[in-house]
Amino acid sequence: MPEAISIADFTLVNHASDEGLIHVINAIVSAATGLSKDIRNAGLEDHILGAQGLDNVQGEAQQKLDLVADNAFIAAFQNCGVVCGIASEENDDFVAFASQESQNGKYIVLFDPLDGSSNIDVNVSIGTIFAVYRRISPTGTMAVLEDMLQPGTQQVAAGYVLYGSSTMLVYSTGNGVNGFTLDTVLNKFFLSHPMMKMPEMGRYYAMNEGNINECEPALKDYIAYCQSHQNDFNSPYSGRYIGSLVADFHRNLIKGGIYIYPAVFAHPMGRLRLLYECNPLAFIAEQAGGLATTGRERILSVQPQQLHQRVPYFIGSKSMVQKAMSFLK
Ligand code: AFP
Numbered sequence: 001m002p003e004a005i006s007i008a009d010f011t012l013v014n015h016a017s018d019e020g021l022i023h024v025i026n027a028i029v030s031a032a033t034g035l036s037k038d039i040r041n042a043g044l045e046d047h048i049l050g051a052q053g054l055d056n057v058q059g060e061a062q063q064k065l066d067l068v069a070d071n072a073f074i075a076a077f078q079n080c081g082v083v084c085g086i087a088s089e090e091n092d093d094f095v096a097f098a099s100q101e102s103q104n105g106k107y108i109v110l111f112d113p114l115d116g117s118s119n120i121d122v123n124v125s126i127g128t129i130f131a132v133y134r135r136i137s138p139t140g141t142m143a144v145l146e147d148m149l150q151p152g153t154q155q156v157a158a159g160y161v162l163y164g165s166s167t168m169l170v171y172s173t174g175n176g177v178n179g180f181t182l183d184t185v186l187n188k189f190f191l192s193h194p195m196m197k198m199p200e201m202g203r204y205y206a207m208n209e210g211n212i213n214e215c216e217p218a219l220k221d222y223i224a225y226c227q228s229h230q231n232d233f234n235s236p237y238s239g240r241y242i243g244s245l246v247a248d249f250h251r252n253l254i255k256g257g258i259y260i261y262p263a264v265f266a267h268p269m270g271r272l273r274l275l276y277e278c279n280p281l282a283f284i285a286e287q288a289g290g291l292a293t294t295g296r297e298r299i300l301s302v303q304p305q306q307l308h309q310r311v312p313y314f315i316g317s318k319s320m321v322q323k324a325m326s327f328l329k
Pocket of ligand 1: 114116117118119208243244245246271272
């Protein structure tokens with residue numbers, strides 16, 4: 001059997017021309033490795049499980065682990081020396097790092113430290129999502145809002161960590177998608193899923209169907225199509241909704257499927273955040289041969305107007321997303 005390739009060796013070989021990017025990925029690896037351990041021990045650690053007692057900027061109850069994760073990733077980016085600023089789903093505003101070394105950094109990172117946090121206390125898969133951009137502002141200065149509000153097409157790297165039955169890090173720098181699994185004995189990620197490809201078509205659809213009467217009628221027609229005998233497989237697709245976007249996306253990446261979070265009455269712009277959730281996974285989807293849209297336009301082309309902007313989201317196997325879009329006027 002060939003020797004397993006560690007993520008450290010992989011980045012050294014594949015990003016040799018960009019040492020800075022290697023530092024960013026190392027920071028993600030280090031924060032994710034520590035966080036994975038916290039998550040695995042969550043039921044045993046009093047300070048980790050349960051609600052924090054505060055709401056985040058979106059008005060959602062923050063979990064203690066949301067803050068543990070947020071602090072871990074912010075510290076890793078602040079200390080890696082090449083990131084000048086970050087924005088996180090958990091914080092009202094972006095953070096521009098003040099040290100001279102950070103101000104000289106050319107990267108910014110946008111991230112959701114712990115997605116699916118309502119699943120933490122019930123031992124269901126959760127994830128971290130990240131997007132890496134080159135700054136627009138000059139190096140040697142503090143990062144500015146404009147650095148954060150770049151369209152997804154400008155991502156230089158993006159990915160996610162899935163804390164599932166194993167911990168996996170999946171990322172792309174625009175040359176395909178590679179997946180790494182955490183060896184919990186050696187505490188290192190090894191390449192386990194080289195050059196991942198999303199099937200063109202799948203049998204899974206994922207949507208919170210509790211919202212079915214809260215969204216545009218055409219979408220109801222598409223879901224009825226998924227459940228009918230008149231679809232491409234001539235039998236109903238399987239509904240799968242974990243409520244952790246990373247986990248739902250990862251399943252669809254491997255098996256084929258579609259995930260939908262449309263505009264609904266309670267969330268007229270959709271629920272998911274363009275910068276921290278939608279753009280990074282859209283980048284991965286496209287790199288793997290899939291598609292991500294608002295139902296009407298390509299996610300990566302949306303020009304962000306604000307940090308916590310939400311968008312309707314259709315992501316997954318290309319022909320399934322195209323089919324769903326064909327139902328929308
Ligand atoms: P939380 O991180 O606040 O749990 O949100 C998770 C999420 O952004 C995404 O991961 C889920 O797919 C989606 O929201 C679940 O939302 P609903 O509970 O409205 O279905």
